[in-house]
Amino acid sequence: MNNLIRFIFKHYVTILFILLEALSFFLLVQNNKYQRTSILNTGYEISGFVYSKYNEVAEYFSLRQENQKLAEENASLRNQLFNSYKTDTFFVQKIYDTLHKQQYIYKTAKVVHNSTDQQNNYIIIDKGLKHGITPDMAVISSNGVVGIVKDVTENFASVISLLNSNVKISAKIKRNSYFGSVSWEGSNYKKAAFNEIPVHIKIQKKDTVITSGYSTIFPEGIMIGRIEDFSFKGGDNFYQIQLDLSTDFKGLNYVYVVYNLMKEEKIPILKNIQKESKTGKNK
Amino acid sequence: MQGFIKYILGFVFFVALQVLILNNLQFSGFINPFVYIIMVMLLPFETPRWLLLVASFFLGLTIDFFSNTPGMHASATVLIGYLRPFVLKSISPRDGYDTGTLPRIKYYGLNWFIKYVIIITLIHHSFLLFVEVFRFSSFFFTLGRIFLSSIFSIFLIIGSQYFIYKR
Missing domain, CATH: 1.20.5 (Single alpha-helices involved in coiled-coils or other helix-helix interfaces)
Known part of the structure; x- marks a missing residue:
């Protein structure tokens, strides 16, 4: 002793x-196991507060670009409005629409912290539990996919950016609907890899890649990027495709958080499929 | 007491510099200087070793909260806090360090200080960047990052000596 x-x-x-x-x-x-202790959450509350104060000042410097972006988005939304189309007939039929139900709800949030130069990048947004944000919601910007909500505190939420080695997003080529997955390779914030497209499929440079809508997180048809370059090694079954990401992660300021209203309905079905394919009870 | 306040102010200043400015810089894709470790280097020679460790840990943890990487910076900073006395011993002048002096350029010369900064920075950056990528297999890519980031950090740390601690 x-x-x-x-x-x-x-x-x-x-x-x-x-x-x-x-x-x-x-x-x-x-941290890697997606569990935080409460002390970390307080840490984030404090750093979130400091960053939101810092951003209030820094925001003014990007006001011009931000206005431009909003104006562009307004224009594209206006193009989709009914009154920008001309109707040729006099008959207007009113029907109570039971076919179309709202599936996704969009909420705006402001980015208070963002990084693009780490191997695993995270974003902090200024909306949290109070505003109805919960983990696993999709986050998009007016240009395309941004990431997935990870942790939520009272006023802030952290988002796993697409620029994170832990993220894989189900995606498809818009032209022919073949699907694969998009992941980040850890070096350039403008590029990502698009995997699992077999070599017998014809693809072209500049093909648009969008979200597939197969997961319960992202709605279908959100832009991810365009094919910049592709190649395949002899003997490989899959292309190696390089994507040019449409979202400008450096210039991120306002984002939309997407909530899938039918998520609860889809999850049990997916789970059931997984269970059956595991036990091999396919009929 | 006055010295203590000076170190606290230095702490706040370098943490703010790191998280608000340097973490947002991006030279050519993957260079990120970490200047905050200067606070570990500048502590007096007589600092008790346990205090050195605890101070290093809190410095690293503070940076971690701001860069969303709990534990990463803390582990690297604790390592240099632990190794600092050994480094100081290995590069000490022939007759040791005089009492009442601080690890600054004006006491021991530029050559000595550069040696000191290079050793500590390389240890810290190597550890930090390898901990950051330990799921990645690209060894030489990381080595390049360590090398380039270290060069920037070393220049900034030595430069800061001439701007801030002029007196």
């Missing part, structure tokens, strides 16, 4: 070092 105490006294610095290192790695691993 005496020896032990003497040992601890002699090496207390090294022991403290190991303890602190262990604590650091504990935090690191916790």
Whole structure:
């Protein structure tokens, strides 16, 4: 016992070092398992607060581009309005529409922190539990896909950016509907990889890639990017496709959080399929 | 007491510089200088080793909260906090460090200071960037990042000595 105490006294610095290192790695691993302790959440509340104050100032510098973007979006929305089409007949029939039900709800949020130069990038937005944000909602911008909501606190939410090695998004080529998955390779914030497209399919440069709508998170048809380049090695079954992302992650300011109203309906079906394919009980 | 306040102000200043400005810079894609570690380097020679570790840990953790990477910076900063006394010992002048002096250019010269900064920065950056990518297999890419980021950090740290601690 005496020896032990003497040992601890002699090496207390090294022991403290190991303890602190262990604590650091504990935090690191916790973070990767999508679980945070409450102390981290308070940390985010504070850093979120500081960043939102900082952004209030920094916002003024990008006001011009932001206006431009909003104007462009307004124009494209106006193009879809009914009164920008001319009706040729006098008959207007009113029907109570039971065929079309609202499936997605869009909420706007402002980006208060963003990074593009890490290997795993995160975004913090200024909407949280209070505003009805919950984990696993989709986040898009007026230009395309942004990411998926990860953690939510009272006033803020963190979003796993598409620029994150842990994210894979189900996507398809708009022209012919063949589907694969989009993931980020960890170096350039303008590029991503589009995988799982077999080589017998004809693809072209500049083909548009959109979300497939197969998952419960993203609605169908949200722009992801265009094919910039593709190649395949001899013997491979799949193309190696490089995408030019449509979202400008550096210039992100306002985003939309998308809530899928029919998610609860779809999840049990998906789970059932997974269970049956595991037990091999396919009929 | 006055010295203590000076270090607290330095802490706030360099953390703000790191998270508000340097983390948003991006030279040619993957260079990110980490200048905040200067706060570990500048602490007095007589700082007890446990205090060095605890201060390093909190410095790293503060940066972590702002860059959304709990534990990553903390682990790297604790490492240099632990290794600092050994580094100082290995590059000490012939007759050791005089009492009442601080690890600054004006006491031990530019050559000594550059050696000190290079060693600590390389240790910190290597550890940090390898912890950051440990799921990635691209070893030489990471080595390039370490090298380039270190060059920028070293220049900024030595430059800051001439701007801030002029007196």
